[in-house]
Amino acid sequence: MNRLQNADYIIHADYVLTMDNDLTVMRNGALAILENKIVYIGSSDEIEKKYSSENIIKGKNTAAIPGLINTHTHAAMVYFRGMADDLPLKEWLEEHIWPAESKWLSPEFVSDATELACLEMLKAGITTYNDMYFFEDAASNAAKKIGMRAVLGAGIVDFPTIAGNSADEYLSKAERFIKEWQGDDLIVPCIAPHSAYACSPETLKKVRELADKYNVMIHTHLSETQWEVEEIKGKYGLTPVEHLKKTGILDKNIIAAHCVWVDEKDIGAIAKYKVGVSHCIESNLKLSSGIAPVPEMLKAGVKVSLGTDGAASNNDLNILSEMSTAAKVHKAVSNDPTVLDAKKALLMATKWGADALGLGGITGSLEKGKAADIAIMNLNKPHLTPLYDIYSHIVYSARPSDVETVFVNGKLVVDNERLSTADEDEITAKAREWRCKIR
Numbered sequence: 001m002n003r004l005q006n007a008d009y010i011i012h013a014d015y016v017l018t019m020d021n022d023l024t025v026m027r028n029g030a031l032a033i034l035e036n037k038i039v040y041i042g043s044s045d046e047i048e049k050k051y052s053s054e055n056i057i058k059g060k061n062t063a064a065i066p067g068l069i070n071t072h073t074h075a076a077m078v079y080f081r082g083m084a085d086d087l088p089l090k091e092w093l094e095e096h097i098w099p100a101e102s103k104w105l106s107p108e109f110v111s112d113a114t115e116l117a118c119l120e121m122l123k124a125g126i127t128t129y130n131d132m133y134f135f136e137d138a139a140s141n142a143a144k145k146i147g148m149r150a151v152l153g154a155g156i157v158d159f160p161t162i163a164g165n166s167a168d169e170y171l172s173k174a175e176r177f178i179k180e181w182q183g184d185d186l187i188v189p190c191i192a193p194h195s196a197y198a199c200s201p202e203t204l205k206k207v208r209e210l211a212d213k214y215n216v217m218i219h220t221h222l223s224e225t226q227w228e229v230e231e232i233k234g235k236y237g238l239t240p241v242e243h244l245k246k247t248g249i250l251d252k253n254i255i256a257a258h259c260v261w262v263d264e265k266d267i268g269a270i271a272k273y274k275v276g277v278s279h280c281i282e283s284n285l286k287l288s289s290g291i292a293p294v295p296e297m298l299k300a301g302v303k304v305s306l307g308t309d310g311a312a313s314n315n316d317l318n319i320l321s322e323m324s325t326a327a328k329v330h331k332a333v334s335n336d337p338t339v340l341d342a343k344k345a346l347l348m349a350t351k352w353g354a355d356a357l358g359l360g361g362i363t364g365s366l367e368k369g370k371a372a373d374i375a376i377m378n379l380n381k382p383h384l385t386p387l388y389d390i391y392s393h394i395v396y397s398a399r400p401s402d403v404e405t406v407f408v409n410g411k412l413v414v415d416n417e418r419l420s421t422a423d424e425d426e427i428t429a430k431a432r433e434w435r436c437k438i439r
Contacts, residue, residue: 007053008053009407010056011033012047012058013063017390017391019350030047037370041367064375064377065394067374067407069305071130071305073310079112079434081316088287092287104434110134110135111138118142122147122413126317130357140184146421154170156194158198167200190217194221196232205247218254225260239265242266253358255276255356256277280307294326308322319349373409
């Protein structure tokens with residue numbers, strides 16, 4: 001008789017959506033977790049012949065999916081949710097958000113707000129997020145405390161803010177941040193020049209040098225609005241994409257948020273240099289920035305993923321709704337109901353997101369040897385009944401409240417819909433206290 005191997009957790013689910021290269025879906029599937037990795041994935045019947053565990057999650061009417069990935073956000077801006085709505089981007093930024101940031105931003109603000117953002121994301125099945133903001137040391141400690149995987153970008157601009165006085169100061173702080181956090185099991189440091197209009201060519205070249213020195217990602221906004229395109233063309237005679245190409249930024253290890261106003265030539269360059277694109281459709285719709293030509297990008301081979309942007313412009317951190325909105329809007333815009341199907345939408349929210357962040361070997365799909373980043377959803381809900389196609393249900397019908405259990409790096413972080421790594425009530429109470437100050 002074979003001796004059973006021990007596992008930290010065994011998970012059973014009616015559906016296991018692996019999101020592997022073959023898009024394998026297992027009916028009555030199971031996973032075994034040991035330490036931080038998936039050590040077995042297969043049928044429920046077979047796992048019981050190989051593994052035992054004191055912690056068995058017996059799913060009935062459940063689906064296990066890879067943890068969702070939010071490839072562009074400003075997590076700490078969750079404290080500005082609903083503060084300034086129904087405005088164009090330039091006015092929203094310059095007259096409301098930047099003044100609020102200059103008054104309130106601090107390590108304490110970023111730490112407390114990041115805890116709230118992580119709480120919201122984890123309870124919505126998001127296990128990894130890609131951030132761009134200031135005081136990222138504070139954000140790193142908060143995300144690590146909550147137990148979330150995060151690619152955190154130290155913000156770079158040319159003008160003074162509460163976080164620094166010059167581009168060189170931001171760059172120096174970014175280098176220190178990278179050296180301190182590189183090699184962490186959950187936090188991946190990167191460098192985040194805000195945009196081509198907020199950073200000079202000289203600053204962008206220094207960003208590329210720093211990114212190459214430490215082999216880290218570059219995270220930036222790109223071609224988000226018509227105003228941005230006209231501004232860069234007026235200054236440099238080039239589109240923002242062409243301008244970034246000229247400065248050397250448009251190279252390996254870069255993820256660009258938005259890419260709304262890009263033409264065929266721009267898309268060709270984005271594809272050639274293997275730039276990852278974060279499609280933030282709900283923020284773009286709300287700010288009336290436009291609709292990115294995602295079908296054309298996908299056709300060109302661009303790695304397109306999904307981001308929420310900050311909660312100040314969305315107003316939530318919900319990749320499930322981004323999937324649904326993206327799939328529906330692009331059908332309408334292209335007049336083609338097949339253009340972005342449910343499988344592609346879920347790939348954008350999982351595997352393709354991990355690939356765009358350089359984390360494809362670690363997360364983004366449920367496969368043996370990968371980190372156990374897993375969301376388990378309760379399918380026993382009126383809006384998920386009856387079930388004919390599991391992909392359709394996840395993309396078009398599922399809600400954050402359907403997420404019951406979440407693992408990050410093998411650790412149980414959401415159990416029975418409650419955060420298990422910190423006090424939810426304390427996190428939301430702090431948010432209300434900050435709201436009273438800000439208001």
